[in-house]
Amino acid sequence: MKNKLFRAIISALCFVVIFLPVSMAKAATTDSLKPITLIIDGVETAYEGIVGEFSFNGEKINIKKTPTYLFNDTAFINVKKIIKKAIPDAKYSYNKNTGRIKISRGDCSIVFYTDTMVVYLNGKATYSRLMPKFIEQNGDSGNFYLPGRLVFETLGYSYVWDSEKNVSVVTETNATGKIYELYRSEIVLENDINDRLEDIYEVFSLDLPKGVTKEDVSISDDIYKNEIYITVKGDHRKYFKNITFDDECKNCIVQIRSEYRLEDDITVLTILTQTDKKGICLLHTDEISDKKVFITFERAGDIYDKIVILDAGHGANDPGTQNFGINEKDCNLIIIKMVGKILEDAGIKVFYTRTDDTLISLRDRAYLGERLDADMFVSVHHNANNSRETNGTSVYYSLFNYCSSLDNTVTSRIMAETMQADLINNLKTNDMEVLTTDFTVTKYNTVPAVLVELSFLSNPDECALSITDDFRITASRTLANSILKFYEK
Ligand SMILES: [Zn+2]
Known part of the structure; x- marks a missing residue:
């Protein structure tokens, strides 16, 4: 009797020991218990969130090696693989040089860039905090993961996250996708939050x-x-x-x-x-x-009456032009900080695209104007040319940027012409004149915007001049005074 009970206990224990790990392992495929090691955007991360699946038109798609991961309640999906496996009428392309990821279906498209929060939905730029994530796991070469709802709704599919089964459920609908022109996601509520x-x-x-x-x-x-x-x-x-x-x-x-x-x-x-x-x-x-x-x-x-965005060109591993041991990015930042100080002392709220040696994507810089209700955007650079002879100052604007501010008294062209004249007058540099070209920060800005090339660092004399206190003080005072003039009008 005693022996029987003992055996029963032993076999019960065996059951627990043998079968429990199996059931836990099963649970781990949907509800991860142990952290998984993922390399997310180059950073090794212990992922403890949900590992989800994907279904299209009611059929489970087998994506064992690249499941769905949830970050801040948003399902990130290996869209490339899903499309290849199960959705023949959608297309996926990635350009390594530009960092552009495009997914399209008929007239509908969504474009991500790997270094920016700006996405293009059916050609229209909008802002999303859901950037692509590059995820490597189990030593594979890695894949881009994209926010599922944003992608599939933009392409005109219906998207539902089944939180009980941890599945992204995508189904074909009769919608053309055009109704999803603007960003729709759980972050943007049903009512128009804009209002x-x-x-x-x-x-x-x-x-x-x-x-x-x-x-x-x-x-x-x-x-x-x-x-x-x-x-x-x-x-x-x-x-x-x-x-x-x-x-x-x-x-x-x-x-x-x-x-x-x-x-x-x-x-x-x-x-x-x-x-x-x-x-x-x-x-x-x-x-x-x-x-x-x-x-x-x-x-x-x-909060603020007068808002200016100042942009120091380049940063971090993008040094800009490099000449005679001088990095353009550092010269740009010094000038920008000096201009900012003068404007702040004059009661203007200044936002900086960067205040230290970091690299911010050009699109994110360009979008700050709109996001911060700014009156204007000024980017400062220093120039370079293959010919060491070339020297002088120029201010650029984009013909595509026809916004105005301060009761229509300021446009990109007015800013460029005023600053060019004032800089030449005070710096006495060679007048390279106002030029039009489509830099991202000027073209895609939604407020009047200019890009100032103060001098040529590739010219030995001008490089030496450009790093003097005198030059920097004159340049920054001139830029600040031009900006202040716009507010006086
Ligand atoms: Zn530059």
Whole structure:
């Protein structure tokens, strides 16, 4: 009897030991339990999210090696493979040189670039925080993963995420896809959020953990990612774990998450803010007391009267022209910061496309004007030519950019002509005149925009001159004064 019971216990234990891992492994194909090592955009990441599947017209598509991954509740799909396997009337192409990924079906198309948040839906540019992700796993050579809903809805299919079975369900519909001209996704709500963002003013308040004083708290943001960061000294993961926001803030906040950074001993709350179809940024003004943090969301144009975007050309591993040990990117940034300081002292709100040695995509730079309600955009560069003789100053604008601002008193052409005349007058450099060409930052801008080539770094004399304090002070004062003149009109 005793023996029988013992055997029964042993066999029950064996059952647990032998069969449990199998059932866990089964669960792992849909609901991942163990982190999977993925290399996402070159960064090794322990992925703990959902590993999903895909079905087209009711049929499961076998994509075992490249399943769907969920990031921030958005299913990212290996669209290339899906199309090749199951959707013959859609086309996928990728140009390695330009970083362009195009998916089309009949008249409908969606174009991504691998380095920007701007996407083109049926030819129209719009802003999406859902950039392509390059994912490598199990030592494969990697694939681009794209946001499923955005892709398939733009192409005129219907898309549903089945959260019970973790499947992206795509079906053919009679829709032409043209109705999806503008960005539709779970982030953009059914009602036209554009209208609601027109005069938005919402306050988010956060109670701080006990013992935290205002000296322990700081607030910063990233306008490209639409994120605001509240940094609190110490480990407050538990306290912030289930942080929520009131209904009143749902027009402004998409999501809040917290994370602890051991090396700095800080807890960072990341607030992902809402944008409209065009990606209009919500800015914040904040107030920190010993007990509470208040964050007020508003559009840039509702907070500031006068807004200028300053763009220092190039950055990071794109140095611009390199001559005599001088990198163009550094010269551009020095001038931009000097111009910005003068404008800020004169009461103008300046947004910089970059303030340090980082590389921002040209399209993201061009889109800041619209997203931040700016009056104008000025990009500063230094020129180069194969001939060392060539020297002088020129200002470029694009004939495709016919926007105006400040009650139609400012256009790209007016900006270019004013700045060119003022620069030649003050710098006494060779007048290379106003030129028209289609740089991305001038052409795709939605506010008046110019690109200034201050001097030729390839010319030995002009290079030496360009790095003097005198030249930089004169150039930046001139550019700032030209901008200030536009506001005086
Ligand atoms: Zn340049």
